[in-house]
Amino acid sequence: MPDSLAAQYPKIYLYRRVVQAKLFIDEHHAQSLNLGNIANEAYFSKFHFIRLFKATYGKTPHQYLMAVRINRAQVLLKQGMPVTEVCYAIGFDSISSFSALFKRITKLSPSAWQQKELQRDAEMKSKPRNFIPNCFAEMNGW
Amino acid sequence: MITKLNHVSIFVLDQDSAYDFYVNKLGFKVHTDASMGPGMRWLTVTPPEQPELEISLMAIAEGMMFKAEAAEQMRNLVSKGTFGFGVFECNDLLATYEELKAKGVEFTKEPTREFYGFEALFKDDSGNWFSLGEKAK
Numbered sequence: 001m002p003d004s005l006a007a008q009y010p011k012i013y014l015y016r017r018v019v020q021a022k023l024f025i026d027e028h029h030a031q032s033l034n035l036g037n038i039a040n041e042a043y044f045s046k047f048h049f050i051r052l053f054k055a056t057y058g059k060t061p062h063q064y065l066m067a068v069r070i071n072r073a074q075v076l077l078k079q080g081m082p083v084t085e086v087c088y089a090i091g092f093d094s095i096s097s098f099s100a101l102f103k104r105i106t107k108l109s110p111s112a113w114q115q116k117e118l119q120r121d122a123e124m125k126s127k128p129r130n131f132i133p134n135c136f137a138e139m140n141g142w
Numbered sequence: 143m144i145t146k147l148n149h150v151s152i153f154v155l156d157q158d159s160a161y162d163f164y165v166n167k168l169g170f171k172v173h174t175d176a177s178m179g180p181g182m183r184w185l186t187v188t189p190p191e192q193p194e195l196e197i198s199l200m201a202i203a204e205g206m207m208f209k210a211e212a213a214e215q216m217r218n219l220v221s222k223g224t225f226g227f228g229v230f231e232c233n234d235l236l237a238t239y240e241e242l243k244a245k246g247v248e249f250t251k252e253p254t255r256e257f258y259g260f261e262a263l264f265k266d267d268s269g270n271w272f273s274l275g276e277k278a279k
């Protein structure tokens with residue numbers, strides 16, 4: 001099939017490389033990633049790669065990797081995984097740097113955040129009606 | 143005076159599949175996932191940068207909201223792509239298009255420069271369609 005986008009947007013190949021790098025970070029965020037290697041894989045100089053990545057996603061690759069890790073940490077914490085295990089599971093080597101970054105982003109320590117979310121989850125199970133606008137609950141006969 | 147929209151509903155054919163589409167493909171966050179009993183689930187997601195707007199993924203099921211015939215008609219209409227539920231925004235349309243395509247999202251219109259802006263159209267896993275526009279730079 002002819003690539004009509006490539007004909008319209010000659011620089012689409014640059015986007016594709018940046019997107020591939022982003023998807024690579026998404027998939028391998030828990031590993032020790034060398035962003036210079038990702039730039040090489042994407043056939044860019046490191047500087048060029050960082051500039052294009054930031055122009056596309058509003059964050060440097062490193063900032064983006066940290067955001068992905070914290071998002072993943074939130075998912076694991078919600079599942080009840082202990083903070084220490086979460087820290088290593090998302091690719092951090094040190095609890096203190098993980099906790100500091102987590103707190104900077106969410107305003108709460110990982111354990112306080114986890115406690116709040118687990119409480120909310122428990123309430124969602126015991127009193128689900130509290131989480132549903134009444135009109136919808138009534139319309140569904142709940 | 144009305145100040146905000148905080149809930150909006152999208153009717154879906156299957157909530158598990160919709161969860162996968164909106165969370166794993168589009169990257170939305172789960173806001174509330176509450177079970178009201180077998181087959182009764184209140185599931186809402188939020189766009190990553192709009193945590194205050196809950197999108198309720200409503201199952202089309204026979205019940206108080208839909209009689210059996212109405213549910214069947216609604217399922218037909220949704221799966222045929224009758225309903226367009228809104229316009230999503232992204233910072234970079236070409237990059238978002240490439241990413242969603244790579245994740246298997248079906249587009250019915252490639253990114254196109256229109257007089258009103260740069261847009262593409264895609265469908266969710268049920269058949270609901272959305273416009274995807276690029277934020278003005």
